[in-house]
């Protein structure tokens with residue numbers, strides 16, 4: 001029997017490939033870019049490492065908008081909050 005291979009995705013921050021499981025999925029919903037923590041939202045998803053550095057790069061290089069096929073730029077406030085919370089909790 002063949003072993004089921006793990007889905008691999010590319011981080012939009014560092015450009016490295018990782019198992020989908022450890023990356024944060026990001027979706028576009030109702031005019032906002034939001035984290036899809038449970039990875040259940042419909043539509044296109046983009047992925048990024050749960051790291052301050054990758055998130056910073058993602059914001060800077062704006063690949064997120066292309067990855068999600070969005071025209072124009074939308075607020076990343078929800079993502080900002082998400083990362084802040086996650087990274088703060090982790091460093092406790």
Ligand SMILES: [Zn+2]
Nearest residue numbers: 011014049054
């Ligand atoms: Zn990364």
